[in-house]
Amino acid sequence: MKIGYVCTNYNNSSFTQEAVRSFLNNGAHEYRVVIVDNHSDPENVRLLETLPREFESVELILNRENKGYFRGLNDGIRHLRRHHPEFQHLAVGNNDLVFPADFADSVDRCEQVFSRYAVVSPDIVTLDGVHQNPHVIKKIGRSRELIYDLYYLNYYLAMALRRLSKWTQRFTSRSDTTQHRIAQEINQGHGACYLLGPEFFRHFEELWAPSFLMHEEFFLNKQLADKGLCIYYEPSIKVSHHWHAAIDKVPAKGIWRAAKDTHKIVREIRSQRGPYLRARGYQLCTNCVMDTTDPGITFDDKGVCDHCNTFEEWTRPNWHPNEAGREALQKKIDEIKKTGTGKDFDCIIGMSGGVDSSYLTYIAKQQLGLRPLVFHVDGGWNSQIAVNNIEKLVDKLGLELYTEVIDWNEMRDLQLAFFKSGVPHIDLPQDHAFFATMYKFAEKHGVKYILTGGNVSTECVRNPLDFFYYGTDLWQILDIHRKFGKVSLVNFPLSGILRHKVYLRYFKRIQVVKPLDCISYVKKDAEKLLIEQFGWQIYPQKHFESRFTKFYEGYWLPRKFGFDTRRVHFSSLILTGQMTRGVALTELSGSSFDERSIAQDFEYVATKLGITVAELQGYMDAPNKSFRDYRNQLRLFQMGARVMQLMGLERAIKR
Numbered sequence: 165m166k167i168g169y170v171c172t173n174y175n176n177s178s179f180t181q182e183a184v185r186s187f188l189n190n191g192a193h194e195y196r197v198v199i200v201d202n203h204s205d206p207e208n209v210r211l212l213e214t215l216p217r218e219f220e221s222v223e224l225i226l227n228r229e230n231k232g233y234f235r236g237l238n239d240g241i242r243h244l245r246r247h248h249p250e251f252q253h254l255a256v257g258n259n260d261l262v263f264p265a266d267f268a269d270s271v272d273r274c275e276q277v278f279s280r281y282a283v284v285s286p287d288i289v290t291l292d293g294v295h296q297n298p299h300v301i302k303k304i305g306r307s308r309e310l311i312y313d314l315y316y317l318n319y320y321l322a323m324a325l326r327r328l329s330k331w332t333q334r335f336t337s338r339s340d341t342t343q344h345r346i347a348q349e350i351n352q353g354h355g356a357c358y359l360l361g362p363e364f365f366r367h368f369e370e371l372w373a374p375s376f377l378m379h380e381e382f383f384l385n386k387q388l389a390d391k392g393l394c395i396y397y398e399p400s401i402k403v404s405h406h407w408h409a410a411i412d413k414v415p416a417k418g419i420w421r422a423a424k425d426t427h428k429i430v431r432e433i434r435s436q437r438g439p440y441l442r443a444r445g446y447q448l449c450t451n452c453v454m455d456t457t458d459p460g461i462t463f464d465d466k467g468v469c470d471h472c473n474t475f476e477e478w479t480r481p482n483w484h485p486n487e488a489g490r491e492a493l494q495k496k497i498d499e500i501k502k503t504g505t506g507k508d509f510d511c512i513i514g515m516s517g518g519v520d521s522s523y524l525t526y527i528a529k530q531q532l533g534l535r536p537l538v539f540h541v542d543g544g545w546n547s548q549i550a551v552n553n554i555e556k557l558v559d560k561l562g563l564e565l566y567t568e569v570i571d572w573n574e575m576r577d578l579q580l581a582f583f584k585s586g587v588p589h590i591d592l593p594q595d596h597a598f599f600a601t602m603y604k605f606a607e608k609h610g611v612k613y614i615l616t617g618g619n620v621s622t623e624c625v626r627n628p629l630d631f632f633y634y635g636t637d638l639w640q641i642l643d644i645h646r647k648f649g650k651v652s653l654v655n656f657p658l659s660g661i662l663r664h665k666v667y668l669r670y671f672k673r674i675q676v677v678k679p680l681d682c683i684s685y686v687k688k689d690a691e692k693l694l695i696e697q698f699g700w701q702i703y704p705q706k707h708f709e710s711r712f713t714k715f716y717e718g719y720w721l722p723r724k725f726g727f728d729t730r731r732v733h734f735s736s737l738i739l740t741g742q743m744t745r746g747v748a749l750t751e752l753s754g755s756s757f758d759e760r761s762i763a764q765d766f767e768y769v770a771t772k773l774g775i776t777v778a779e780l781q782g783y784m785d786a787p788n789k790s791f792r793d794y795r796n797q798l799r800l801f802q803m804g805a806r807v808m809q810l811m812g813l814e815r816a817i818k819r
């Protein structure tokens with residue numbers, strides 16, 4: 165038979181050597197081995213490198229970071245299957261295994277089992293003769309769930325529980341493994357080794373890996389269960405595990421914390437909420453390029469995603485980039501002009517230097533005849549291109565530019581706090597500062613109209629809430645700053661949702677107007693006009709006018725959280741007929757950042773924030789968090805959105 169072995173390795177390469185040798189010394193079968201090294205030290209990497217030299221069938225993947233257990237295994241599984249798709253039986257797992265000489269034979273004899281079950285758990289025996297399987301036969305009960313919840317509440321409580329369980333033996337000893345002679349369907353197999361068969365690859369390409377470490381057994385069970393599949397325990401296949409089950413290893417605090425993070429995900433799944441509701445295989449929308457890297461995405465039976473359906477059902481019918489829109493806009497423009505009579509300017513335009521706000525400024529002055537004050541917030545991360553673009557436009561249009569510079573010391577401290585918090589939305593301080601400053605200015609100077617470049621044409625697909633949390637959630641900002649900030653926020657502009665959505669909107673009557681939705685706005689044409697008439701410069705990607713946003717969207721988010729924002733931008737352009745799906749897919753197959761310059765960007769960001777490259781790397785490697793891990797006003801936002809939707813004011817609910 166053709167059988168493969170994929171394992172991860174981290175700093176204990178001698179085990180891997182033994183595992184691989186025992187696997188290959190296994191009778192007349194065809195073998196392939198892929199070792200995924202999770203960034204071991206050089207000495208251990210050197211040891212590993214002897215294996216591919218010694219065996220033609222062994223390959224080595226050297227990760228430049230520790231990707232964790234299942235994610236590391238997935239690197240190996242994908243690699244092996246891409247190059248050798250005919251290998252349909254893979255042993256995947258730890259590197260401290262020893263395979264008996266008849267291992268491949270025993271797998272071969274179980275063809276019947278593999279034709280029915282996607283995953284088979286072998287009889288795993290530790291050095292002291294303990295059978296680790298069947299790990300969990302039936303679903304874990306409520307009382308045990310409660311114990312786990314308590315265990316992950318607090319480290320010291322966890323240690324106390326361990327001690328207590330030693331006295332009572334009630335919580336830790338389970339009778340499941342005493343059934344190690346009985347072949348049967350089980351709920352969870354021990355994570356040290358699984359056998360994936362043809363049935364697995366018929367449904368999936370890889371293991372579901374929402375966590376960095378721990379509880380992998382639970383996730384595999386969930387992945388299979390969602391497709392109506394389960395694991396089969398097969399005692400005739402045996403594997404030795406270099407592990408002393410008898411030694412009670414007290415987890416270091418760091419490990420316990422990583423496990424706690426994962427436990428949180430487990431709880432969300434158990435209680436059917438949060439972003440990890442469904443374990444699933446990969447799926448790409450058949451209409452746009454959004455895929456399952458967006459945790460909240462859903463698909464209809466034609467494989468079309470909810471972004472596309474929302475656009476067709478809600479957004480398109482209410483979007484009028486034509487004569488009707490133009491008429492409605494003209495009414496608003498007349499109102500703005502009338503209100504502004506006798507004043508220095510009749511509205512303000514928030515200007516970033518990007519294409520949306522630049523084109524809006526041009527339209528407002530040249531076509532609509534408004535007298536805007538161009539308002540720019542300098543958060544400290546302007547790219548040179550942005551600065552040039554703003555200056556050129558303002559000069560040639562004869563407008564006045566007002567620049568508000570954010571207190572850099574406070575901005576820096578808040579941005580650092582967000583890095584330390586582990587949340588994905590590290591762009592939030594910048595975002596918040598921009599609009600809070602603008603509102604503050606409008607209120608102070610009695611300006612009633614704020615024009616923004618927000619538009620359906622290039623932004624109709626919303627960013628997933630999990631990665632781009634609400635910039636207006638003051639609770640979240642203050643909680644993260646309280647936990648990780650060092651400098652108090654004295655000058656930093658703060659504005660809560662109630663203040664500007666209710667007080668400023670209905671009591672001070674400050675309105676936000678989005679003219680680009682009422683005219684035909686085609687991104688390519690707009691760029692062409694700006695370049696020709698103003699000597700405007702183009703950006704490699706939307707939102708790259710800020711060096712921070714470039715780093716965040718182009719590198720941090722895809723690398724650390726696996727989400728590529730280009731999917732959102734491209735999908736918007738596809739839905740509004742400005743890009744084809746084929747072109748988008750081709751572009752997406754390339755990296756979102758330049759591998760050669762990323763080291764420089766990394767250093768630039770670290771230096772600018774006043775930290776070392778190693779410290780920034782540390783935040784990159786730290787466990788991922790979500791907005792749910794900190795205080796937030798999500799319920800208020802959702803309620804507000806529902807009310808707005810009921811009143812027909814808001815079309816799509818962010819999720």
Ligand SMILES: [Zn+2]
Nearest residue numbers: 449452469472
């Ligand atoms: Zn779609």
